[in-house]
Amino acid sequence: MGQEHVREYLLPRREEAVQSHNNDLSPVQIAYLKQKAAFVLPKRVYHYSKLMGVSPTGIKITAAATRWGSCSPQNSLCFSCRVMLLPEETVDSIIVHELAHIRVKNHSADFYQEVEAYLPDYQDRIAPLRKFRTGHAASTPSISY
Ligand SMILES: [Zn+2]
Numbered sequence: 001m002g003q004e005h006v007r008e009y010l011l012p013r014r015e016e017a018v019q020s021h022n023n024d025l026s027p028v029q030i031a032y033l034k035q036k037a038a039f040v041l042p043k044r045v046y047h048y049s050k051l052m053g054v055s056p057t058g059i060k061i062t063a064a065a066t067r068w069g070s071c072s073p074q075n076s077l078c079f080s081c082r083v084m085l086l087p088e089e090t091v092d093s094i095i096v097h098e099l100a101h102i103r104v105k106n107h108s109a110d111f112y113q114e115v116e117a118y119l120p121d122y123q124d125r126i127a128p129l130r131k132f133r134t135g136h137a138a139s140t141p142s143i144s145y
Pocket of ligand 1: 097101106107
């Protein structure tokens with residue numbers, strides 16, 4: 001109950017929050033999302049890294065508005081705390097996407113084969129991301145991740 005109450009109280013409606021510009025989320029909302037992300041994401045990353053047999057070197061949480069996640073050349077993963085505003089199955093698809101970059105550092109057919117080996121319904125899972133192309137991300141073909 002506590003968590004849900006805080007969520008309702010602090011956050012704008014899910015879609016408004018994700019569709020809006022970076023500055024439309026208050027520092028308090030960002031802090032809340034970061035805290036939540038730091039609690040939720042490492043567990044999900046651990047689950048999928050075991051499953052996929054890869055080992056990220058670190059996990060970083062940012063407030064980035066145009067990028068859901070990234071994987072550094074050193075295999076350190078980075079996620080925007082905004083992923084906490086997405087459905088769980090979409091969050092998992094972002095996690096698997098970044099973990100797949102540990103093996104394949106591009107978006108080739110091999111890359112998507114790797115992703116879909118673990119999430120056959122990957123394309124359905126990321127569908128909600130398409131409607132979130134606004135703000136900075138609207139000027140680019142897609143939100144990068
Ligand atoms: Zn990618």
